[in-house]
Amino acid sequence: MPSNYALLLKGKNEPLVVEEVAFPTAEAHRIVVRTRAVAVNQADFFLQMMGQDLFPWLEFPVVLGFDVAGEVVAVGPDVEGFQLGDHVAGLGGSFGGDLNPRGAFQNYVVLDDNMAATIPDAMSYENIVGLPVTVSTAACGLFMPDYLDLQFPQADPSARKQTGKTILVWGGATGVGCAAIQMGVAAGYEVITTCSPKNYEYVQRLGATAAFDYHSSTISDDLKAAFTGKTCAGALAIAGADPVGCKEAIDACIELVANVPGDKAVALAMRPPDSLPDGIRIKFIFCSDIKDNEVGGHIFNTYLPEALSNGSFVPAPKHEVVGSGLEAIEGALEQLKKGVSAKKLVVSI
Structure with missing residues (x-):
């Protein structure tokens, strides 16, 4: 089994550190994805700066991150529409204990099957990874x-x-x-x-x-x-x-x-x-909230894969790669704090 490294937040307003964490398991209605790109969002640095003051359910240490893209390496029971090797983009980001296997800022991440979309093989991970949150x-x-x-x-x-x-x-x-x-x-x-x-x-x-x-x-x-x-x-x-x-x-x-x-x-x-x-x-x-009702499945499993394939939905705004590797994520967050207009900041993993 390959090693899994993650970018950990160990406390409010502390720097992020890379450490080895457990390899995640694909449970029912979930898939494990080998992370190839992540995008940063304002919620990421709000979580880092304010911690439990703003998000009482947050438990430290935690793996942050919402936007992730990569390929499927494990498929859990009762999952339909995904197979090993599929290219996907999905929404991570549940922050309750166990080092958060669904946080995007790690090499291998767990995604709910109704919050992940298959993407055309011709689309690069870096050009599509900002879609899940938006x-x-x-x-x-x-x-x-x-x-x-x-x-x-x-x-x-x-x-x-x-x-x-x-x-x-x-x-x-x-x-x-x-x-x-x-x-x-x-x-x-x-x-x-x-x-x-x-x-x-x-x-x-x-x-x-x-x-x-x-x-x-x-x-x-x-x-x-x-x-x-x-x-x-x-x-x-x-x-x-x-x-x-x-x-x-x-x-x-x-x-x-x-x-x-x-x-x-x-x-x-x-x-x-x-x-x-x-x-x-x-x-x-x-x-x-859309993961708990039919909206999530329709958007990620039905609408988005076909719309990306036929060109009726285009990734927007522009995605800009600002670094490579988990260590580069903190720099991307610092750049985001200073203000970014009409683009998504992306890190290749």
Whole structure:
């Protein structure tokens, strides 16, 4: 059995260290993947910096990491649709004890079978590894019943049932926004989005019918005008960590859904406000929630493999490789802390 090395966090705000850990076992409905690439996310350094202050269930030492891609080396009982040697990308990241065999930052990682997608052999691991977090976050906000509750996306354009409804994706050039635009269109909805003007053409290539500058002083009026004569199916908002930007995004989304015909639901990838206007439903997105219902299996096992193969879903935004080996992950996290725009930082393993 090969050795398994992992990047361990042994305590709050401590440096990450590489140590040998146990080789994981493929239990029921799980696969073991030989890690070939990982992507870093804000949640990774939040976990490192704040530990149990923010995540009470966290147990040290722990293996962090969510986004992982590699090949299947073991298949557990009751697993369907995967075989040894398959190239996959999946969502890791359960942080409860036993050194976390599902943390992405190790040589061999366990994935739930409904949170992993087979990928075309021609696609490099480094160019696709950033998808699991962005796709699962967007899917949670768009398709889960407690959120926007949209109909599911279809990879085959001819199978899509057009709804005649329109959604707003605030932050369309972010990773989550890029995924939300493409899956919203694939689910049969028109998508209107916000982003910087330099990204208008980009988000429209992904499927948005219109894009507006979220820094504009007239953004609320612009959006209400764009939704004139349309039926709103809700809004999904991604606005980063800046408190001012988050408040502006939340306020604009609430104002839109409150004043146009249609559903009054807003899904947020940031903390919801303490008080809400009557009749408005808002909920914070937790991406791994989709593993506990049919959304996860549809997105990762059905929609994404076919959509990647036929080109109806493209990995976005740009992936940038910033290092190689487990030791390079901490440097990638430091780079992410300083601010990154319109790209995912990737480390080859």
